[in-house]
Amino acid sequence: MTGAADKTRTALIPLFLIAMGVVGIENALTRYFAVAKWSEYGYWIISIVMAGFALSGVVVALFRDTVARHGVILRTVLPAAMVIAAALGYQAVTANPFNPLQLQNPTTWPDQVRNIGLYYAVLLPFFFLAGLYISLIFILNHREIGRVYGYDLIGAGIGAALALGLMFVVHPFLLAPVLMIPLALAPVFQPGKGRWAGIALAAVAFVGAQYVLFTGAAPAFSEFKAIYAPLNTPGAAVVAEVRQPRGHYLLLENFTERVDADVSNNAGMMGVAGPPSTYGLYRDGNRVAALPRAGSLDTAYAPSALSAAPYALRPGAEALLVGLSGGYRAAEALTLGASRVDGVEGEPVLALALQSGLGPSPALAPDPRITLLEGGPIAAAWRAGPASYDVIDLSSDFVDAAPANVTGVTAEAMRAYLAALKPGGMVSVSVSIRDFPVYALRVLATGRHALTGMGVGDPSAHVMVYRSAWNARILISPTPWSPADVAALEAWAAARSFDVSWRPGLDVTAARAGLFNDLPSVSFASGQIVSTGPNDAIANEVAAVLAGRPSPSSEAFHIRPATLDLPAFHSSLRLEDLPTLIRRLEVLPQAEIGALVNIAVLGQAMVIALLVLAAPLLFRRRTSGAKDKPRAWPALYFPALGLGFLLIEIWLIDKAAFWLNDYSSAFALVLTSMLIFSGLGSMIAGRCAAMPKAASMIGLIVVLAWIAAMWVGAEDFMMRTLDQPWAIKGAMVVIAAAPVSLALGLPFPLGLIQVGDGRALPWAWGLNGAFSVVATPLANLMSRDIGFSSLLVAGAVLYSLAFLVLPVAQARPRAAPLFEPAAPADPFADLPDPAPAALDPFPAKTQTSPA
Structure with a gap:
């Protein structure tokens, strides 16, 4: 390798460090929102990041010559400026009094909207400066686009992995200050003039940033958090x-x-x-x-608990518990007479607490009647096989204990549970009705879907529902309930003042007279409670739901079964009726607010994307004094790539989360793998610059073949391998992500090579970033209402569109650029040649050059 080549790579190490620090800080800010606020508001961070990148791309496109002319000064000053902007922005974020609950109050929401605006105001400068630096490096290394983008992506991937690794040792409120270190180190590796000045500025900025961060008000939990x-x-x-x-x-x-x-x-x-x-x-x-505290588990309360009925109906039951609630559910089952208990705990820290204890809380005491199983609930039911359990019991806190746990209440999970039951066995599912009774109806719809899929003609004969004022228990059996079971449940519930909302043959009208707990219907359209006396909102609609007919609640809510493709549990709102949702914002559960946050982020993202798309209207040609029409293909090509990449990534994260039974490790593996392998693909693209259409076609074939394979075989493969060790599945996730990520890394640098080195280069980069902002909330809404499989279809369409619009020929020399800037001073005068002859991947006759 030549000395010039070494210098070229050295010049890109600062870009690597900047990308590492920026993505690391992005992850740190997302974690801050999850801890101090609510995780759904972390979507704002993604929006702010990409808005800053998109804005910087437009600014650099407008002032491309000025930026290039002052390249030395900018790359000397920008790392220090980023450190200061990151510190001031983070300190302002932690001091922001934003309270999301007040968004649901008509009198307090204007103040909270202003607080949201402040988040943008204080964070946008940092991400704008970061985008400015990256755009600058693209301009100064326009002949090495593939390599530049490769360093950018690989640095981002390492930054994501670094942030995730630091989360094991660093408090989430201190992550952002620590991840400013790569930004401050960037000037150390910058060759050429200004290096020592950059080092000095970065050092001063880093010291000042730490002073700002550690002398200001300390971050803390907001008062609305449960803790x-x-x-x-x-x-x-x-x-x-x-x-x-x-x-x-x-x-x-x-x-x-x-x-x-x-x-x-x-x-x-x-x-x-x-x-x-x-x-x-x-x-x-x-x-x-x-x-639990030290000592034996006290479960004397168990006979009076809502969860106890299945053990009264099936004395001496062999049970599978899904969610052990710190071990109390297993002890309850034994107290209630269960003869054997197998337990699945999907939340990893809770599982560790059961096995080894946590702090002063002891581990679950050894008991030959209790067996802790590895993996998720579907895998446990599959491993057990037919006729294994009398009761499969899902605890009340299971769904909310871990993001991946929502797959445990899907139709696929229900079918696995029902298949593992003995004749006369039952699945018992707890549902909170504290916010909306509609969640109980959704579980009933899911149970109906599972039963009919097994050939049951009348699901209503296989279901019983009983409840307190706050929670409902849904009992589903693969065989019809007997009169003895019905009588036993009614007697058991009456002794405890619980209400039976459904049993075979229930006269709903007559049952109202004997209700212990009134559960009135609520008109979502008017916000009024509709009750003319004792009422049971669940009982009013069970028969319709189990028969597959529309019910009153289906007009305002989605009463649809949860599946692995549509797993979101708290996704009952019909978003198409947005005006009504906004009017009734004060009655919405916090768990449903995330969808509205996505809509808000999507709306602002679309505005940003359209503004960036329109940026060429501001560009001016200066060759003959006449304006020249810009080419249309970049306006389709780069948005398609920004949208398509994220849609495929989010699909892969979701499926890996189900397979690994852990959302966080799935996110870490997929994000890091895709960024690194896409970076390698971008470096390969630099060697294919002479044949962009052919290279793009190869990439498209790989992407489409991968999507087809995932569509046809991924779910079946995952269901058959759920019981494999986590390490094997984690390695296979990386292997699955590698080929498509390599292929996804090709199109973007190939497109940048095609647009040349004029103003269109940073504009194209900004377009990609702007539509990446659109992709995240769009993907979340699509997966919520259409299904995760729709992300694959959309990704295939978008990458096919990108291939179709990519020109066949490589960009010509600057005689015919997209937009012609005024001739600047040579921006490379103080730099080692970014593309020395020994490394030049382009034939001389097709080489683009600075104006």
Whole structure:
């Protein structure tokens, strides 16, 4: 390798470090929002990042000559400026009094909208400066586009991996300050003039940034988070802490913590004690479960709990528990007479607490009747085989304990559970009706889908529903319920003042007279409670849902089965009726707000993307004094790539999360793998510059073949290999991501080579970033309402479109560029030649050159 080649690569190391730091800080800000606010508001960070990149691309396109002329000064100053902007922005973010709950209050939401605007105002400068630096490096190395983009992507991939690795050791509120280090180190590797000045500026900026960060107000949990009140009670203490990419876990000791059990109001008359005192485990400020104190588990309350009915109906049951709630669910089942308990805990930290304990909370005591199973609930049911259990019991906190757990209440999961039951066995699913009774109807629709898929003609004969005022239990059996089962459940519920909302043959009207817990219907359109006396909103609609007919709630909500393709549990709102949703914002559950946040981010992303798309209207040709029409293909090509890449990435993350039973590790593996392999693909693209259409066709064939293979065989393959060790599945995720990522890395640099080195180069980069902003909220909304498979279809269409519009011939010399800038001073005068002759991948006759 020549010395010139060494210098070229050395010149790109600062870009590598900048990309590493920027993506790392982006991840750190997302974690901050998840911990201090709510995770769905982290979408704003993605929007702000790409908005900054897109804006910088437009600015550099407009002032391309000025930027190139002052390239030495800019690459000397920008790293230090980024460090200062990142520090000031992060400090302002942590001091922002944004309260998302007040967005749902008609009198307080204007203040919160202003606070959202402040987030943009304080963070946009940092990401604008980062985009300016990257655009500058593209301009100064326009002959080495593939290599430049490769360094950018690989640096971003390493930055994502670094941020995720640091989450194991660094408090989430300190991640951003630590990840400013790569930004400050960038000038150290910058060759040419200005190096020492850049080092000095970066050092001063880094010291100043740390002073700003550590002398200002410390970041803290907002008062609306579940952890805030117990953390601030007298005598409260944090007795254990776990730092991981999947969350920041705190184990609290305070007088408010109790077992999460919905017990009967008649518990005192039954002579049953209430739930015992426990520790409280919180992830990102949200309560995950109760963990036991030292000593044996006190489950005296179990006979009065809502979850106890299946064990009364099936004495001596062999049970599979999905979600063990710190071990209490297993102890409850044994107290209620279960003869054997197999347990699945999908939340990894809860699983570790069961096996090894967590802080002062002890591990689950050894008991020959209890077996802890690896993997997720579907894998456990498949491994068990037919006729294995009398009861399969999903705990009340299972769905909310981990993002990947939503797959445990899909139709595919229900079919696996039903197949693992003995004759007369049952699946027991807990559903919170505290916010909307509609969630119980969605589980019923899912159960119906599973039953009919198994050949059951009348699902209503296989379902019973009973409830308290706050939670419902849905019992689903592969065989029809017998009259003895119906009578036993009614007697059991009556003794505890629980209501039976459905059983075979129920007269809903007559049953209202004997209700213990009124559950009125709510008109979502008017916001009014509709009740003329005792009512049961679930009972009113069960028959219609189980028969597959429309029900009153289906006009305002999605009453549809959850599947692996449409797994989102809290996705009942009909987003097409947006005006009504906005009018009734105050009654929406927090879990449903994420969809509205996505719509807001998508709307602003579309505005940004259209503004960037229109940027060429501001460009001016200066060759003959007349304006020249810009070519149309970049306006289609680069948005298609920005959208397509993210759609495929999000699909792969979701499927890996289901397979690995962990969203965080899936995100880490897929994001890092795709960025690194795409970076390698971009470097390969530089060697294919003479044949852009042929190289693009090869990439398209690989992408389409991969999409077809995933569409046809991915789900079946994953279902058959759910019981494989995590390490094997993780390695296979990387292997699956590698070929498509290499292919996805080809089109973007090939397109940049085609547009040449004029103003269109940074504009194209900005276009890609702007439409990447659109992709994230769009993908979330598509997967919520259409299904994850739609992301693959859209990705295939977008990459096919990009191939069709890419020109056959390589860009000509500057005699015919897209936009002609005024002739600048030589921007490379102080740099080693970015593309020395020994490395020049382009024939001389097709070489583009600076004006």
